[in-house]
Amino acid sequence: MSMKTLLLSILLLSSAVGHCWATTDGVLLEKAINGLIARVTAAQIAKDSHYSSIFGSFPPLTWERQKGLYPSSVHFNFHGNGLMKALRDRVRVPDDNAFVAMSVTQFLLEALEFHPALYEKITEAQIDASVAAILSHRDKNREKGVPLYMFWRQKFINSTWSSWPTNLAAPLTHESNVAEVIRKLAVRVCPNPKLLDVLQALVSVPKFIVNMFHIPADFDDTGCAMALGSRLRLLHGTAFPTAAKHWVEENSNMHEFAVAVKNYAYRPFSNGTNANLIDPRTYLWLREFLYEQEAESSSRGAVPRVALVTTWVLNSDENRLNVLNQRPYWMPFNVNNVDASVVANGLFGIVSVLLLQGSGQPMEWFDEDMNQIVVDSAKLLAWILNTNALAKRPDLVLLYYPSAFDFYFFVARLYHLVRFPPVHVDSDTVFQRVARGLVDILHGPLKVHGTQQLLSSATVEDSFAYWDDIIGRGDNRFGHDDRFFSTAMAANALLDIWTSTTPCTDSLSKCKVRRTWDKDASETIRDIVERGVLWLSTVFRHTSRQNAFFSGSVKSDRGEPFIFPSNHMQTVFVHKLDCNSSLSNPSAVVIGVSGMITQEDYAILLNSTCFGKSVPTADPGFNCASCIAPYWSSESLADAAALLALSKWRALNPAPSLRHVEAK
Numbered sequence: 001m002s003m004k005t006l007l008l009s010i011l012l013l014s015s016a017v018g019h020c021w022a023t024t025d026g027v028l029l030e031k032a033i034n035g036l037i038a039r040v041t042a043a044q045i046a047k048d049s050h051y052s053s054i055f056g057s058f059p060p061l062t063w064e065r066q067k068g069l070y071p072s073s074v075h076f077n078f079h080g081n082g083l084m085k086a087l088r089d090r091v092r093v094p095d096d097n098a099f100v101a102m103s104v105t106q107f108l109l110e111a112l113e114f115h116p117a118l119y120e121k122i123t124e125a126q127i128d129a130s131v132a133a134i135l136s137h138r139d140k141n142r143e144k145g146v147p148l149y150m151f152w153r154q155k156f157i158n159s160t161w162s163s164w165p166t167n168l169a170a171p172l173t174h175e176s177n178v179a180e181v182i183r184k185l186a187v188r189v190c191p192n193p194k195l196l197d198v199l200q201a202l203v204s205v206p207k208f209i210v211n212m213f214h215i216p217a218d219f220d221d222t223g224c225a226m227a228l229g230s231r232l233r234l235l236h237g238t239a240f241p242t243a244a245k246h247w248v249e250e251n252s253n254m255h256e257f258a259v260a261v262k263n264y265a266y267r268p269f270s271n272g273t274n275a276n277l278i279d280p281r282t283y284l285w286l287r288e289f290l291y292e293q294e295a296e297s298s299s300r301g302a303v304p305r306v307a308l309v310t311t312w313v314l315n316s317d318e319n320r321l322n323v324l325n326q327r328p329y330w331m332p333f334n335v336n337n338v339d340a341s342v343v344a345n346g347l348f349g350i351v352s353v354l355l356l357q358g359s360g361q362p363m364e365w366f367d368e369d370m371n372q373i374v375v376d377s378a379k380l381l382a383w384i385l386n387t388n389a390l391a392k393r394p395d396l397v398l399l400y401y402p403s404a405f406d407f408y409f410f411v412a413r414l415y416h417l418v419r420f421p422p423v424h425v426d427s428d429t430v431f432q433r434v435a436r437g438l439v440d441i442l443h444g445p446l447k448v449h450g451t452q453q454l455l456s457s458a459t460v461e462d463s464f465a466y467w468d469d470i471i472g473r474g475d476n477r478f479g480h481d482d483r484f485f486s487t488a489m490a491a492n493a494l495l496d497i498w499t500s501t502t503p504c505t506d507s508l509s510k511c512k513v514r515r516t517w518d519k520d521a522s523e524t525i526r527d528i529v530e531r532g533v534l535w536l537s538t539v540f541r542h543t544s545r546q547n548a549f550f551s552g553s554v555k556s557d558r559g560e561p562f563i564f565p566s567n568h569m570q571t572v573f574v575h576k577l578d579c580n581s582s583l584s585n586p587s588a589v590v591i592g593v594s595g596m597i598t599q600e601d602y603a604i605l606l607n608s609t610c611f612g613k614s615v616p617t618a619d620p621g622f623n624c625a626s627c628i629a630p631y632w633s634s635e636s637l638a639d640a641a642a643l644l645a646l647s648k649w650r651a652l653n654p655a656p657s658l659r660h661v662e663a664k
Helices: 003-018 027-043 082-090 098-114 116-120 124-135 166-173 178-189 193-203 206-213 219-235 241-250 254-263 280-299 316-324 340-359 368-387 404-419 430-456 483-498 523-539 599-606 635-650
Strands: 019-023 073-076 092-094 154-157 160-163 458-461 464-467 499-502 514-517 568-571 589-594 630-633 659-663
Touching (some): 027 098, 027 523, 073 082, 092 166, 098 124, 098 219, 098 635, 124 241, 166 206, 219 241, 219 254, 219 340, 254 340, 280 368, 340 368, 340 404, 340 430, 404 499, 430 458, 458 523, 464 483, 483 499
Antiparallel strands (some): 073 092, 073 630, 154 160
């Protein structure tokens, strides 16, 4: 137990001894649940609207919105004084996407399982609209039925269906060059020279930025989609028959899904850049795990083999041909990467689909290669927890999903799923075989290290406990802008690690799923979760619900992949590059690590310079002097996450009541 965790336990104990506990009648909890579900429901986008401006005016007359999605916006992480905070809060662009809709809908369905009375508040029309919007994000470059999903909707460009976030791309591509207007505005309002330099650099290359929008399908959205579809089909088909029917029709080809997972897995010990080439930022944090796997294989006299879930559904050759032929469907920086949250969600989707075996879904697609990807990816998640890798390089481990509490929850819900499947599954199924292996891999890392990391990052104040993450930490007066979201995710994670589920034996409208504390759940864990739930229930009406559920991969002037150690440097035209070459056209550059670099050679590269910059061996943080990263925030996502946490708490059996700490 760490010193901070020990001190937290003492604080909680002394608080309980020094105060008397008064139980409530649950009114506070019910009011919070009802208030959150009302807010989520009201926020759902009710009708389509199109982007409209006069001669490129910005902001436009109307933003593009899609019926059925839930709102999210892009902010820039201005930080410092009050003006910077105001810019961060108010300068935002609506950017709705599939990830938020998938997550909110998943949370709503799970909340229904704990709280059947919510069937009166979550309508069939609401779920149907969400599912229809999500299905429109299926990659249209694939045959009908292939379940591979995009973050954004697509537009047909140069014979290719390409990601096109209209609200972000339209201002940068209009002939009036809105980017120049933004640049001039920044000069007037941004007092920090370093921040100004970064912002001006961003808006001075609109074509480069727009190229970054043309991303391919990814295994994060795909994993979330698979998990949502499985739950909808298995548990909610009766309540939402239209949505379930449409889902099955649009996601029938699991063979091609499995082919994609295997074709685009990262295999550092294999031959060929389609399998072994990775973003150099990924290799920097991942290499120690790979060295350990290599040593373990060598000790057994075996050839090392590792296969991991990646972010993008594309390989090097396909990406190169798309760039050369100007088909806008390519990876940022032309190379794949490994993001720990994407790995967790990819596994969550794969394992969720295995539950369908009992309903007649064939499982021939889940072969030994697929099993290796699942096992190796789970081992990576365990290694991240055991080594506390997030404390060392969160900017690289969580390349696109910077919230640490997102990661803990994503891994915890995977662990809970394999421990307690929501439906009966026979012992001889593929799911049960895979589940047993994943429980063995994740149990200790989550119950010990993951829990310690969550407890040590909590703040206990009076009757409450809460968690803070990254938004607002760089302000002169700490703004704790993402406290609500972080607390909801942390509470969900601890509840999924330390409780057991008793599934419903009847239709969900007639009974509810129960949760019970695991026998080894300490009083410290139970108490801090209760305090977190109490805080969420108390403040939900009057607190910031910002979050950074997604961000760009470059968060500062020290975040470009080009300056990290690599052994593969060339253009898409296969012209060789070195660290002294010009980077006049970064969209045409491919820089990565192919295969393995020995520890000795890598140590040398860490002390070198490339393109005039030294290797950033330490995390600059999300709020450094030159950090002005764009991040995506969704209040609906925060509300739905809090709703799920409160619903889990309510489902604890015997039904608990919240306790108020009252001074004697």
